[in-house]
Amino acid sequence: xxxxxxxxxxxxxxxxxxxxxxxxxxxxxxxxxxxxxxxxxxxxxxxxxxxxxxxxxxxxxxxxxxxxxxxxxxxxxxxxxxxxxxxxxxxxxxxxxxxxxxxxxxxxxxxxxxxxxxxxxxxxxxxxxxxxxxxxxxxxxxxxxxxxxxxxxxxxxxxxxxxxxxxxxxxxxxxxxxxxxxxxxxxxxxxxxxxxxxxxxxxxxxxxxxxxxxxxxxxxxxxxxxxxxxxxxxxxxxxxxxxxxxxxxxxxxxxxxxxxxxxxxxxxxxxxxxxxxxxxxxxxxxxxxxxxxxxxxxxxxxxxxxxxxxxxxxxxxxxxxxxxxxxxxxxxxxxxxxxxxx
Amino acid sequence: xxxxxxxxxxxxxxxxxxxxxxxxxxxxxxxxxxxxxxxxxxxxxxxxxxxxxxxxxxxxxxxxxxxxxxxxxxxxxxxxxxxxxxxxxxxxxxxxxxxxxxxxxxxxxxxxxxxxxxxxxxxxxxxxxxxxxxxxxxxxxxxxxxxxxxxxxxxxxxxxxxxxxxxxxxxxxxxxxxxxxxxxxxxxxxxxxxxxxxxxxxxxxxxxxxxxxxxxxxxxxxxxxxxxxxxxxxxxxxxxxxxxxxxxxxxxxxxxxxxxxxxxxxxxxxxxxxxxxxxxxxxxxxxxxxxxxxxxxxxxxxxxxxxxxxxxxxxxxxxxxxxxxxxxxxxxxxxxxxxxxx
DNA sequence: CCCCATCGTCGATGCGTATCGACGATGGGG
DNA sequence: CCCCATCGTCGATACGCATCGACGATGGGG
Numbered sequence: 001x002x003x004x005x006x007x008x009x010x011x012x013x014x015x016x017x018x019x020x021x022x023x024x025x026x027x028x029x030x031x032x033x034x035x036x037x038x039x040x041x042x043x044x045x046x047x048x049x050x051x052x053x054x055x056x057x058x059x060x061x062x063x064x065x066x067x068x069x070x071x072x073x074x075x076x077x078x079x080x081x082x083x084x085x086x087x088x089x090x091x092x093x094x095x096x097x098x099x100x101x102x103x104x105x106x107x108x109x110x111x112x113x114x115x116x117x118x119x120x121x122x123x124x125x126x127x128x129x130x131x132x133x134x135x136x137x138x139x140x141x142x143x144x145x146x147x148x149x150x151x152x153x154x155x156x157x158x159x160x161x162x163x164x165x166x167x168x169x170x171x172x173x174x175x176x177x178x179x180x181x182x183x184x185x186x187x188x189x190x191x192x193x194x195x196x197x198x199x200x201x202x203x204x205x206x207x208x209x210x211x212x213x214x215x216x217x218x219x220x221x222x223x224x225x226x227x228x229x230x231x232x233x234x235x236x237x238x239x240x241x242x243x244x245x246x247x248x249x250x251x252x253x254x255x256x257x258x259x260x261x262x263x264x265x266x267x268x269x270x271x272x273x274x275x276x277x278x279x280x281x282x283x284x285x286x287x288x289x290x291x292x293x294x295x296x297x298x299x300x301x302x303x304x305x306x307x308x309x310x311x312x313x314x315x316x317x318x319x320x321x322x323x324x325x326x327x328x329x330x331x332x333x334x335x336x337x338x339x340x341x342x
Numbered sequence: 343x344x345x346x347x348x349x350x351x352x353x354x355x356x357x358x359x360x361x362x363x364x365x366x367x368x369x370x371x372x373x374x375x376x377x378x379x380x381x382x383x384x385x386x387x388x389x390x391x392x393x394x395x396x397x398x399x400x401x402x403x404x405x406x407x408x409x410x411x412x413x414x415x416x417x418x419x420x421x422x423x424x425x426x427x428x429x430x431x432x433x434x435x436x437x438x439x440x441x442x443x444x445x446x447x448x449x450x451x452x453x454x455x456x457x458x459x460x461x462x463x464x465x466x467x468x469x470x471x472x473x474x475x476x477x478x479x480x481x482x483x484x485x486x487x488x489x490x491x492x493x494x495x496x497x498x499x500x501x502x503x504x505x506x507x508x509x510x511x512x513x514x515x516x517x518x519x520x521x522x523x524x525x526x527x528x529x530x531x532x533x534x535x536x537x538x539x540x541x542x543x544x545x546x547x548x549x550x551x552x553x554x555x556x557x558x559x560x561x562x563x564x565x566x567x568x569x570x571x572x573x574x575x576x577x578x579x580x581x582x583x584x585x586x587x588x589x590x591x592x593x594x595x596x597x598x599x600x601x602x603x604x605x606x607x608x609x610x611x612x613x614x615x616x617x618x619x620x621x622x623x624x625x626x627x628x629x630x631x632x633x634x635x636x637x638x639x640x641x642x643x644x645x646x647x648x649x650x651x652x653x654x655x656x657x658x659x660x661x662x663x664x665x666x667x668x669x670x671x672x673x674x675x676x677x678x679x680x681x682x683x684x
Numbered sequence: 685c686c687c688c689a690t691c692g693t694c695g696a697t698g699c700g701t702a703t704c705g706a707c708g709a710t711g712g713g714g
Numbered sequence: 715c716c717c718c719a720t721c722g723t724c725g726a727t728a729c730g731c732a733t734c735g736a737c738g739a740t741g742g743g744g
Contacts, residue, residue: 056464063402122398403730
């Protein structure tokens with residue numbers, strides 16, 4: 001028997017709304033989309049019926065008929081040892097902006113690689129994709145170019161031609177941090193840098209940061225040593241090595257593993273701001289959570305992702321934004337971890 | 343003009359596959375679903391055509407025709423100051439298990455409340471929902487009962503009647519941690535507990551943890567003081583207070599804000615394992631990242647969420663699993679933060 | 685040797701919405 | 715006073731897939 005009432009256990013449809021409101025189904029659709037003028041009287045009838053039934057449109061049917069899903073996919077690098085806090089902030093902000101545009105967020109794990117991109121785009125699960133944790137040489141770049149849906153990268157791959165990329169300006173950040181130490185009179189700087197776990201994954205911001213650091217060191221005439229964090233993230237041996245070759249402790253630029261670095265220093269009896277100078281690349285919250293509040297560059301995950309997603313929606317809304325790299329400017333927040341100039 | 347070829351810019355359909363394979367569209371569908379027997383010859387024809395076109399089925403059309411979306415929604419408490427690491431682990435594990443079942447994950451922010459639940463269920467965006475960070479008295483519980491899709495709670499609300507709940511056994515964890523200190527001869531225990539930001543949000547595991555701690559304290563005859571972390575998470579004043587009323591430092595059970603607690607202790611010149619005993623509730627990684635490796639209970643976020651999602655899929659696969667609360671057992675890992683018995 | 689059960693495939697239909705063309709009603713200008 | 719443009723609504727159709735009933739082909743048993 002044909003189903004004509006809403007008694008089916010499967011949720012009301014726009015046809016049910018239409019029947020109750022005494023209009024046609026297409027009118028219901030036009031009330032919801034606003035794509036045709038509707039008289040105030042009819043609108044109210046329909047809206048009341050919608051409220052009465054607590055009607056919600058079927059997303060699948062919408063996607064099928066309307067060619068868009070109101071979903072954006074986010075490729076998240078879970079398995080990485082990168083700061084979980086930062087990651088969360090990124091994803092949260094993306095979700096918030098998406099919701100503000102009445103879109104939902106689909107989570108894709110980065111370990112799916114290009115297959116994940118092809119899947120969500122091919123199955124029409126989403127209208128656009130945000131890719132985080134881009135690699136310098138990333139196979140997803142090529143795939144993105146003819147994926148059929150807009151792709152926004154958070155990070156800057158080597159080949160960013162015709163790509164939409166948004167990120168924090170790691171190069172300037174490194175430049176500023178080294179400059180901060182130089183201004184405090186430091187002449188001997190060690191960068192506690194990303195370790196093999198990160199560099200082997202070819203993360204795009206590592207060379208960018210290094211470039212900025214070296215440029216700044218050269219400009220300010222300070223010696224720069226690059227010290228990658230070991231795989232186990234235990235920094236005591238590294239610290240030992242660094243101290244062994246010196247009369248006095250060097251100044252440190254901690255690009256990653258700040259808590260571990262603070263721990264190792266504490267165990268060695270060294271206090272940043274007193275016994276040595278230290279600056280870091282980290283979130284403001286992390287900088288303040290340490291035993292000594294740390295002079296640092298925040299990576300501004302929220303701002304970066306907000307701008308990224310906002311840009312993405314501009315793309316989706318048809319206002320064809322041109323491709324290109326958009327960097328969020330770096331700035332240093334001074335706290336208590338740099339020794340005053342002697 | 344009617345579209346009969348795949349030249350439309352919108353991705354191949356099962357009809358295109360059918361044409362190339364020289365079979366009907368329904369046969370393509372049966373090849374993919376396996377719901378009818380197919381000869382080896384036909385199967386190969388179809389599979390080759392699928393590969394040739396890199397065909398992917400349209401998720402919306404599938405949802406519409408098939409009444410299921412292959413998506414599960416996860417309600418994530420972003421705004422909370424709870425350990426981001428733990429959260430990430432939860433979400434990642436959920437995503438991995440979901441992918442293993444050929445499902446995708448839709449992210450819903452908890453700040454949407456019951457409206458979020460109604461939306462994703464009403465719009466048929468998902469086949470099931472996982473709700474994290476449940477409150478003791480949670481309005482989502484009532485909504486979940488007749489949402490139309492299965493809901494799995496991570497956490498245990500007061501009224502868990504007819505609900506599917508999975509969580510870590512916080513009560514036993516607190517019991518064990520206090521017991522650990524008691525066994526080391528400590529008689530004066532302060533719990534560094536969740537602050538107003540958490541208790542005011544009525545998070546379900548806070549009373550469960552407290553119940554276990556008090557029970558254990560009573561059984562072992564130790565004094566228990568409950569010290570909530572202040573909103574700014576700066577623990578120095580709290581530590582000062584705690585020390586002021588005592589001859590010797592008490593033993594600490596750190597339920598939250600472990601890095602901040604370690605920082606405050608370091609600033610006060612107190613070293614866990616030497617100057618006082620400290621145990622914590624945290625992930626194994628966090629326990630080891632501190633200046634002194636911390637004797638702790640891991641909350642096993644991965645195990646909890648794996649079991650939760652696995653259970654959810656059992657529900658979806660029709661094997662009607664009964665409602666009820668499933669707790670992951672707690673155990674203590676001894677490290678270096680408890681003083682040996684004098 | 686014929687009948688019937690099983691296997692493998694096909695055609696047709698429905699899922700719920702968006703959108704297009706059509707059309708009656710309304711109102712202003714000639 | 716009539717014609718035509720605009721406004722508001724309707725009916726029909728397409729979107730891509732899953733599913734159901736039908737049906738030809740095949741093979742075994744009577």
